[in-house]
């Protein structure tokens with residue numbers, strides 16, 4: 001029989017129960033950021049100053065593009081290698097791991113006689129629903145072929161739900177190329 005381990009929950013003190021300290025701390029953080037932006041000390045303030053207002057960014061003429069941090073996670077997209085070959089092998093790991101089930105893949109077989117027959121599969125269809133996507137980056141983490149990346153695109157718009165589903169062609173348009181080793185193209189493997 002499996003061993004059952006009981007974990008006792010820590011008891012909340014009276015102060016914790018009324019959340020007063022939490023509310024106070026949260027208000028301090030909000031005020032700190034409010035003052036910083038009013039006095040032009042927030043991150044990206046120099047770029048904002050060029051708007052003439054110093055606080056408000058004049059979007060879309062001005063954008064955050066140059067201020068986005070390295071780790072920023074935007075729209076997921078597919079990439080090809082430097083020879084325009086699809087890196088994706090339709091393993092469907094990203095589809096499986098995606099928490100909101102935003103990815104739908106229909107795998108296609110690489111026909112016999114094709115130079116890359118040994119790779120076996122490539123996606124016939126690959127859709128990502130950008131309304132469902134929560135930009136968590138798990139698809140990028142799990143991909144064994146470095147075929148899917150979260151780009152820094154954040155202006156993801158459409159006039160209908162259908163438009164917000166990016167198909168394979170659109171995903172490659174956004175993704176572009178990535179150079180570097182791709183195991184499946186290695187002749188020795």
Ligand code: SF4
Pocket residue numbers: 076094097098099100101102103128132133134135136137138139140150
């Ligand atoms: S970023 Fe997260 S939610 Fe979006 S497609 Fe990838 S795994 Fe799914």
Ligand code: SF4
Pocket residue numbers: 087088089090091092093094095105139142143144145146147148
């Ligand atoms: S993008 Fe990566 S994880 Fe997703 S199906 Fe293609 S190879 Fe597999």
